[in-house]
Amino acid sequence: MSSRNRKVVPEAREALDRFKYEVANEIGVPLKQGYNGDLTSYQNGSVGGYMVKKMIESAERNLMNQ
Template sequence: MSNSNRALVPEARQGLSKFKNEVAQELGVPFKEYNGELSSRQCGSVGGEMVKRMVEEYEHRI
């Protein structure tokens, strides 16, 4: 059984974690080591904003 949550580029894990924390801080979402008390909406807003910024960055590069 494979782990689908495995990073394709393991070295990117630290950078993505830093990026997630920066976005969460900007959105006012209190991310910590354990985030079980956060709502799905809060977590989704961070993930959505991360994707939006990554797409924008990609579009600026092409």
């Protein structure tokens, strides 16, 4: 089965990884490099959800500044 989670801009992978760890740190999720199977679905979902929230806020600020 192929993954549907393809990056639109593959060059952004490193920046998205940094952003993920930054967000996890902000919300207190002990995300680490490598295996994170000890984290709950709630913790992982919180990181993803907060990433989306911050990206939307950034896009809204950019639209307001145009």
